[in-house]
């Protein structure tokens with residue numbers, strides 16, 4: 001079954017399920033992205049700081065999939081928020097990816113070491129969009145105060161850490177209300193949430209894997225989700241989530257496992 005597209009606030013369509021590549025080395029990214037594309041994924045997420053844009057680019061090129069059928073995201077790193085640095089950064093990312101544009105360019109973190117400079121980065125990103133270097137622009141790891149600092153701008157996406165034990169439900173709902181699409185990184189809680197008894201129980205009830213249950217939960221909450229794996233069978237099974245639905249009760253039981261425990265970096269210090 002086809003991955004549903006979500007229309008972002010600027011009219012761009014994004015496949016709701018994508019393939020994440022955080023912590024995947026360049027050579028492994030090439031083979032993993034090739035496996036993902038063969039399995040049917042068309043949305044690939046990388047970042048300059050991941051150090052794997054070249055591997056991702058090689059896999060995209062080798063796939064022979066037409067560019068307009070792919071959705072590629074990359075991200076601007078924290079020490080490149082000044083306008084000229086941001087321009088060099090997107091140009092470098094495009095060269096490494098072997099593309100003339102990406103589909104989504106994100107400010108990776110608010111970068112508290114450089115207070116407020118993300119506003120300058122945001123202005124630069126608007127230029128990149130106008131010039132066609134990226135189709136959409138957004139942010140990652142922004143809380144509501146960071147978003148407010150953008151003076152009424154509405155990024156297309158806010159990609160944040162989100163998984164059952166760290167659901168960020170208040171932020172997720174406020175993003176949806178503002179027309180900013182939430183996107184989940186570490187959507188499986190770095191595999192720790194797979195062991196959660198509620199999730200394992202629902203998986204057993206319906207004959208799906210815990211990862212499939214969690215991915216389905218994200219999809220049903222309206223989140224864009226980018227699970228990562230380097231294991232071919234898991235890459236494939238994580239994509240196989242469109243032939244079943246969780247009941248409202250199952251969604252609510254998963255939502256209730258939230259402990260508010262963050263696994264990755266904190267936007268207030270990164």
Ligand code: 1BO
Nearest residue numbers: 022047185264265
């Ligand atoms: C430092 C990277 C977090 C996920 O993009």
